[in-house]
Amino acid sequence: MNIIVLATRNKGKTREIRELLKSFPIEIKNLDDFGPIPEVEEDGETFDDNAYKKAAFAARVLGYPAMSDDSGLVVTALGGKPGVRSARYAGETATDADNCEKLLREMKGKEDRSAAFECVISIAIPTGAALTYEGRCEGEILESPQGENGFGYDPLFFFPEFGKSFAEVSMAEKSRVSHRGKALQEVAQEFDKILDWLDINMPRMETFTCKS
Numbered sequence: 682m683n684i685i686v687l688a689t690r691n692k693g694k695t696r697e698i699r700e701l702l703k704s705f706p707i708e709i710k711n712l713d714d715f716g717p718i719p720e721v722e723e724d725g726e727t728f729d730d731n732a733y734k735k736a737a738f739a740a741r742v743l744g745y746p747a748m749s750d751d752s753g754l755v756v757t758a759l760g761g762k763p764g765v766r767s768a769r770y771a772g773e774t775a776t777d778a779d780n781c782e783k784l785l786r787e788m789k790g791k792e793d794r795s796a797a798f799e800c801v802i803s804i805a806i807p808t809g810a811a812l813t814y815e816g817r818c819e820g821e822i823l824e825s826p827q828g829e830n831g832f833g834y835d836p837l838f839f840f841p842e843f844g845k846s847f848a849e850v851s852m853a854e855k856s857r858v859s860h861r862g863k864a865l866q867e868v869a870q871e872f873d874k875i876l877d878w879l880d881i882n883m884p885r886m887e888t889f890t891c892k893s
């Protein structure tokens with residue numbers, strides 16, 4: 682069976698990605714299955730840059746195909762912030778709660794509450810070749826948190842079609858419309874092609890028997 686490593690340590694993402702790909706004939710490992718490996722610096726200017734960096738690095742270090750997700754919240758009234766810095770908006774070691782508090786502070790008194798979640802999924806192999814998938818979903822920033830589900834900014838992200846925040850719906854409902862869900866729906870549609878691509882392009886480790 683093909684092995685793909687999820688190049689993330691984010692438990693919320695891992696849960697959503699595993700659920701969406703559970704029916705495919707692949708074994709999904711994650712970074713915790715491999716002991717300590719160096720951290721990648723997420724210093725790209727776009728989700729695309731960071732997604733590629735994370736997937737290509739994991740694939741090269743571990744020798745397996747790797748899938749990464751770089752995602753974040755893009756808020757109109759904040760000129761696109763927190764954007765690629767969503768995970769570290771309130772500081773390098775910020776928690777989800779710290780980031781939500783900072784977002785509410787920055788949004789105080791702002792009339793335009795429109796925002797979008799964006800996600801880029803990269804699937805890379807050790808040679809550095811990669812495939813890219815994208816998803817986006819639009820919503821509004823609430824004045825205070827609503828709901829307990831999900832992760833990150835979900836309690837502050839109101840999705841008009843549901844009339845609820847992403848933290849007030851199930852993981853399956855969120856994934857049907859979310860940025861990550863959309864990118865992964867594309868991955869799922871193309872899955873046979875992706876497996877063929879991996880089969881053709883993954884470098885092979887030949888084993889030789891030495892004569893004594």
Ligand SMILES: O=c1[nH]c(=O)c2ncn([C@@H]3O[C@H](COP(=O)(O)OP(=O)(O)OP(=O)(O)O)[C@@H](O)[C@H]3O)c2[nH]1
Nearest residue numbers: 689690691750751752753754767768832833834835
């Ligand atoms: O409410 C949310 N619902 C979502 O569905 C969602 N997706 C992304 N985000 C935010 O964006 C950061 C990603 O940053 P990010 O891609 O660098 O991930 P990360 O650093 O958490 O993990 P890794 O995958 O890099 O290891 C996350 O931490 C969150 O703050 C979300 N918030």
Ligand SMILES: [Mg+2]
Nearest residue numbers: 691723751768
């Ligand atoms: Mg990150």
